Amino acid sequence: xxxxxxxxxxxxxxxxxxxxxxxxxxxxxxxxxxxxxxxxxxxxxxxxxxxxxxxxxxxxxxxxxxxxxxxxxxxxxxxxxxxxxxxxxxxxxxxxxxxxxxxxxxxxxxxxxxxxxxxxxxxxxxxxxxxxxxxxxxxxxxxxxxxxxxxxxxxxxxxxxxxxxxxxxxxxxxxxxxxxxxxxxxxxxxxxxxxxxxxxxxxxxxxxxxxxxxxxxxxxxxxxxxxxxxxxxxxxxxxxxxxxxxxxxxxxxxxxxxxxxxxxxxxxxxxxxxxxxxxxxxxxxxxxxxxxxxxxxxxxxxxxxxxxxxxxxxxxxxxxxxxxxxxxxxxxxxxxxxxxxxxxxxxxxxxxxxxxxxxxxxxxxxxxxxxxxxxxxxxxxxxxxxxxxxxxxxxxxxxxxxxxxxxxxxxxxxxxxxxxxxxxxxxxxxxxxxxxxxxxxxxxxxxxxxxxxxxxxxxxxxxxxxxxxxxxxxxxxxxxxxxxxxxxxxxxxxxxxxxxxxxxxxxxxxxxxxxxxxxxxxxxxxxxxxxxxxxxxxxxxxxxxxxxxxxxxxxxxxxxxxxxxxxxxxxxxxxxxx
Amino acid sequence: xxxxxxxxxxxxxxxxxxxxxxxxxxxxxxxxxxxxxxxxxxxxxxxxxxxxxxxxxxxxxxxxxxxxxxxxxxxxxxxxxxxxxxxxxxxxxxxxxxxxxxxxxxxxxxxxxxxxxxxxxxxxxxxxxxxxxxxxxxxxxxxxxxxxxxxxxxxxxxxxxxxxxxxxxxxxxxxxxxxxxxxxxxxxxxxxxxx
Numbered sequence: 001x002x003x004x005x006x007x008x009x010x011x012x013x014x015x016x017x018x019x020x021x022x023x024x025x026x027x028x029x030x031x032x033x034x035x036x037x038x039x040x041x042x043x044x045x046x047x048x049x050x051x052x053x054x055x056x057x058x059x060x061x062x063x064x065x066x067x068x069x070x071x072x073x074x075x076x077x078x079x080x081x082x083x084x085x086x087x088x089x090x091x092x093x094x095x096x097x098x099x100x101x102x103x104x105x106x107x108x109x110x111x112x113x114x115x116x117x118x119x120x121x122x123x124x125x126x127x128x129x130x131x132x133x134x135x136x137x138x139x140x141x142x143x144x145x146x147x148x149x150x151x152x153x154x155x156x157x158x159x160x161x162x163x164x165x166x167x168x169x170x171x172x173x174x175x176x177x178x179x180x181x182x183x184x185x186x187x188x189x190x191x192x193x194x195x196x197x198x199x200x201x202x203x204x205x206x207x208x209x210x211x212x213x214x215x216x217x218x219x220x221x222x223x224x225x226x227x228x229x230x231x232x233x234x235x236x237x238x239x240x241x242x243x244x245x246x247x248x249x250x251x252x253x254x255x256x257x258x259x260x261x262x263x264x265x266x267x268x269x270x271x272x273x274x275x276x277x278x279x280x281x282x283x284x285x286x287x288x289x290x291x292x293x294x295x296x297x298x299x300x301x302x303x304x305x306x307x308x309x310x311x312x313x314x315x316x317x318x319x320x321x322x323x324x325x326x327x328x329x330x331x332x333x334x335x336x337x338x339x340x341x342x343x344x345x346x347x348x349x350x351x352x353x354x355x356x357x358x359x360x361x362x363x364x365x366x367x368x369x370x371x372x373x374x375x376x377x378x379x380x381x382x383x384x385x386x387x388x389x390x391x392x393x394x395x396x397x398x399x400x401x402x403x404x405x406x407x408x409x410x411x412x413x414x415x416x417x418x419x420x421x422x423x424x425x426x427x428x429x430x431x432x433x434x435x436x437x438x439x440x441x442x443x444x445x446x447x448x449x450x451x452x453x454x455x456x457x458x459x460x461x462x463x464x465x466x467x468x469x470x471x472x473x474x475x476x477x478x479x480x481x482x483x484x485x486x487x488x489x490x491x492x493x494x495x496x497x498x499x500x501x502x503x504x505x506x507x508x509x510x511x512x513x514x515x516x517x518x519x520x521x522x523x524x525x526x527x528x529x530x531x532x533x534x535x536x537x538x539x540x541x542x543x544x545x546x547x548x549x550x551x552x553x554x555x556x557x558x559x560x561x562x563x564x565x566x567x568x569x570x571x572x573x574x575x576x577x578x
Numbered sequence: 579x580x581x582x583x584x585x586x587x588x589x590x591x592x593x594x595x596x597x598x599x600x601x602x603x604x605x606x607x608x609x610x611x612x613x614x615x616x617x618x619x620x621x622x623x624x625x626x627x628x629x630x631x632x633x634x635x636x637x638x639x640x641x642x643x644x645x646x647x648x649x650x651x652x653x654x655x656x657x658x659x660x661x662x663x664x665x666x667x668x669x670x671x672x673x674x675x676x677x678x679x680x681x682x683x684x685x686x687x688x689x690x691x692x693x694x695x696x697x698x699x700x701x702x703x704x705x706x707x708x709x710x711x712x713x714x715x716x717x718x719x720x721x722x723x724x725x726x727x728x729x730x731x732x733x734x735x736x737x738x739x740x741x742x743x744x745x746x747x748x749x750x751x752x753x754x755x756x757x758x759x760x761x762x763x764x765x766x767x768x769x770x771x772x773x
Contacts (some may be wrong), residue, residue: 135594136594136597139594139597139598139601140601140605144648147593147594164648197648198590198651198746198749199589199590199648199649199650199651199749200648200752243773292658321646322642322645322646323639323642323643323646325642326639327639327642340642391585475649550597
């Protein structure tokens with residue numbers, strides 16, 4: 001007995017290693033199955049980069065051209081792979097350059113772990129070189145953040161960071177590590193994953209009585225309507241969601257981030273919600289009798305004017321985040337919990353039904369929208385190309401199997417409206433924050449997160465120039481990212497608002513662009529620019545066939561507008577077709 | 579109607595958490611009237627007592643946002659009739675006036691004030707009570723040369739609370755109790771104010 005204890009003790013002693021805080025950090029990443037890190041070195045994070053030099057086989061570091069590029073790439077990676085995106089940046093400007101991405105990931109619930117270097121602990125608060133108060137700057141835009149000043153904390157803090165980032169409603173976590181802690185040697189006994197934090201409850205308890213009440217409402221409903229958001233994708237609940245709507249035969253519309261959770265051509269997929277969403281889903285929101293929101297948060301771009309939003313309907317809200325319930329829209333029945341668990345419970349209790357007449361109503365509105373908007377957008381009669389026809393032609397070539405990454409603006413709305421999706425996690429865009437410049441780095445990350453898939457970035461001429469430097473990252477690592485610039489020589493969305501609401505006072509939206517093909521060429525990326533319809537299909541095919549990254553610029557109508565549109569401050573039923 | 583609410587938050591003891599909680603209010607341009615952080619009845623658990631003037635519906639939402647923070651265990655909100663509360667105040671007055679004027683002495687007795695420091699040139703009195711009482715005494719002392727005044731944040735006990743020990747066990751056991759998320763507005767959609 002005693003000898004057994006002794007050998008155990010010896011074994012334990014053997015596993016104690018003397019390693020630096022930096023190594024402990026990298027070991028934590030490996031233990032969390034991280035393979036790709038997006039980052040940019042600098043003074044205060046040098047010990048970590050020095051340690052990274054010894055891990056070339058286990059950790060692939062992608063050197064971006066700007067820290068904002070790193071974090072958007074990590075977001076794209078997380079969204080296409082479903083894993084946690086990891087970012088390294090240095091102190092001061094390195095860390096402040098992450099802020100936009102953090103805010104974006106926070107509002108779009110993207111799991112990230114960002115590591116920032118920090119000045120030595122004894123210099124904190126002295127205005128040292130490249131010192132900024134990163135913890136306080138990032139507090140409002142992180143799910144959790146923590147400053148490490150002692151390397152002994154690193155394994156435990158990293159375990160917490162990954163756990164918090166990916167559980168419950170996911171979000172970005174930032175860990176700021178002072179330089180002394182990166183260097184400090186510790187007795188390392190291995191890494192233990194975090195499974196519970198007492199003050200943190202990632203999943204609220206499922207209340208059976210609410211499931212019951214929700215099922216009763218759904219069973220009695222004559223005009224039920226489902227709105228689904230990214231919660232379905234984040235919860236890996238696509239199958240459960242499909243089973244639910246199919247059993248009850250409920251027409252379902254998606255939010256911008258819910259797109260691709262349900263195949264575009266599913267008979268119950270009635271289209272997009274919100275400001276530039278489809279006609280039927282918006283108008284019929286104010287006609288349905290039971291509104292079932294699944295993993296979405298009633299953003300103002302979805303609801304329009306709140307006091308005229310679905311007032312006639314009983315509202316069932318399924319969400320993992322209790323703070324979302326009743327936040328914007330009053331709930332009749334709240335269904336707290338992970339929709340992967342709550343949806344099957346609900347499906348079990350609902351009756352098999354088909355709401356044919358009700359579904360037909362959506363189709364009638366769709367026909368009106370086709371007649372007034374869609375047909376002309378996809379089949380324009382003028383010589384000038386529309387954004388919509390580019391997407392339509394792209395659909396024909398990809399058949400809806402590609403990952404489509406968009407930036408922000410008109411091209412984003414048009415792409416999301418018309419692109420076809422067969423697979424989940426295929427639509428990657430900046431929804432909540434609306435970050436121009438998101439697209440290019442996110443596409444790089446998306447390709448690295450799903451290397452087997454075709455990744456196409458669709459971007460405007462404005463947004464592309466915000467993070468154009470990431471072409472350098474493509475040059476260096478050769479991810480096969482296809483870039484389509486829909487160039488209308490304007491900051492199109494703002495111009496559209498100026499046209500509609502500011503009396504065509506086009507204030508600073510006339511943006512000049514460089515020769516994008518030449519720029520790409522400078523980075524060793526093949527490209528082409530087209531302006532004639534006859535070249536569109538072959539150019540797109542050429543882009544897709546090309547081995548390697550490719551940039552295709554398509555010149556589109558300068559003053560085309562995105563319709564339908566719910567003007568700001570109006571009710572969803574006041575949606576305009578023109 | 580806006581009214582005074584006392585928010586009681588049970589948290590882990592963590593650097594930076596005060597800021598995380600404070601910005602939930604400042605982001606919405608809500609002024610914190612009073613803020614106190616202290617240990618609680620449960621070991622290692624801190625207790626924030628925050629006073630704001632707001633609509634109940636807003637306070638409810640704020641509490642959910644507070645509870646959403648990783649290191650927050652629980653946030654309660656109560657109206658004034660649901661709590662027992664006290665504030666403490668210190669008043670510095672010239673000793674010679676106190677010594678001469680009998681009226682002042684009577685005044686202090688009346689308000690239950692206690693002398694905590696008596697020096698040749700000044701005396702410091704202390705009272706505890708509700709804000710109105712404390713403020714009345716300032717008014718009363720003003721004519722007699724009040725040199726300095728300071729009032730503490732409110733501390734409050736929730737009348738119906740049975741303490742945090744039991745709740746803490748639930749958190750430790752990963753088994754949150756069922757009362758954690760109540761929707762009082764079930765089936766009362768129309769009656770509810772929305773931000």
